[in-house]
Amino acid sequence: MEAARATVPVLPDTEQQRSRGTRQRLWLALVFPHFSLEIACRGLASDEPVAVVDGHGVHVRILACNRAARGLGISIGMPLSAAWAVAAALQTVSRNAAVEAAALRGIAAWARQWSSLVSLVEDRPPGLLLEVGGSLRLFGDLEPLAARIRAGLEELGYQARLGIAPTPLAAWLLARINDGRPVRPGEALAGRLAPVPLFFLGLAETTCKALENMGIRSFGDCQRLSRSGTARRLGPELVRYLDRALGRVPDPRLAYVVPAVFVQELDLPTEVTALDALRFAARRLLLELEGFLIARDGAIEALELGFRHNRQAATRIVIRLLVPGRNARHLLALLRQRLESTQLPAPVTGLWLRADKVLVSAPPATDLFGSAKQQQEEQQLLVERLQARLGVAAVQGLEGVPGHRPERVWRYCSPGTKSPAVKSEMMAPRPLWLLACPTPLVHKPRLESGLERIQSGWWDGEDIARDYYITRSSDGARLWVFRELRGERRWFVHGYFA
């Protein structure tokens, strides 16, 4: 029997895997019962009354509200006008299906770090299905994995109900009834699904009505019906549904493909000016970005954080990294520096985070002894921290450049650049300090030594013709001075042999 099954070309993958003795599928369903509200509130650091409303014209009603709003006497289903009469300070947000869809995709991309197959469930309430059978060994076991997913979602600002079962539908139903105890492959599934109420099954309305009239109230009741009789009276829908839930027929799910570019937005229900509150909101987005990058095994060199204002052009902050990275904590530290030195023209009504270029991540190479690599990375971190506050141009490295003109034989470069040692053709001494602009001398100095004629640069129009000498000032400092060979033949100080 087993052998015969394995030869059938398109078998339900669960069955096929089982018959081959390979790993078994296990699905983890995430249901977001307060999705609309969480999208509205998750960028808000403070506990202000917020409600999500839905409807048109005079039929606008409260769809969901947070604890602060409930405390003021707001309840679900209340007309908006009544809600405002009760609580004038109430902030309302219209439910926006497009925003919810984008947010769900954001979580799906984030969740791809835990599973190779993430599928969207765009239902009410929405959710995700993660195939975690292949992730168990990597993340310890089911319990640690579930705990990490739950904690990660909380950091993003979402509360999820979890359900774990060998079929996606069963996992979903367990999550709907908030039954977090996992059903592992081989364990009795039918009994655990029995209490699921009929209206959670998502059957067609006519089927639902007909079943209710028959006195069927739950999944367990449905299972007790005779298979052929049900199929004859109600059509094949219910039978197929039960088969899918219990793993008798395949239930393929469409895998969510993580996009190439990270763009996520976060609307704030109130206007925010406090930096702490903005950092709180930005942190949510940065954590989402981190998950996205782990899922893609990528890293970024630059990201753009935008702040939207009312009736004003948005403020954009671009953060650049010297070493491609994805650590949200590090990015947040850089952002903190930048925010402190950025003047926001108006209160912020929303944020967006964008990372266009995702590079292949170089895994953190840890050496066996000490770690030169790690030290190098730490060195880059210091540069980034300094540059984040002082600006990129203020923090520089030095390198020598071949040539003759004193101003042109060096330049600032990106810190840490290992440039090939420039052959010092000049045997003549050079000062340790160079003046950015040579300062003119009034009198001819008393020359100590050296005549060095430097005549160069005729090809680019900035040619020089100078005689360099070393002299000593009255207080004993040794100076590098030159005299122009053309024009007024003035004397200048060009450096100090400090």
Next chain:
Amino acid sequence: MNVLPEALLRHPGLWQGKARHDRQAYLSTGFPALDEQLPGHGWPRGALSECLVARPGIGELRLLLPALIGLAGEGRWTVWIAPPYIPYAPALGAAGVDLSRILVVNTVDEGESLWAAEQALHSGICSAVLLWSGVRDARRLRRLQLAAEESRSWAVLCRNKGFSKHSSPAALRFELGMMAGKLAVQIIKCRGPVPGAPVMLNA
């Protein structure tokens, strides 16, 4: 003639004057005459040194240069914060300084300079932090000294000679000038007995 038990001698809380200093905690100046005069026979690491000069360019880099060259092998940053002029790469490179480890930080005000110095010291990955500043606020100086104490870096603050009369929390303070074509280092404060006469150096 040690009367103290060995365990007590090694106690970190016990400071024993000039005789015993952790070699690691000091950096040879490259001038034997100066090393001899300094406690620990070198520039102190994990402490602030203060170099007081009449004006920049008088010879401070020549004094610091041998130690900077000695640090090249560590492969860590040498941070130059708010230098008065451009550190001239050809001369530094010719002297043997590792240019790729130099970090030049140009700042617009005192606050930025001190912030950058603190960041560099706290990072724990800088061999040396050189700061040119006219900071006079005692609290800020104290912060700088504390940051230096918590680090393993050689921290140098270059200030104007005028500040020599002011008090300073720096562990080592000296005035630098030119005398008869030689560098004259007059130590005015150090951990241990302060030498009276200036040290004359050919540099």
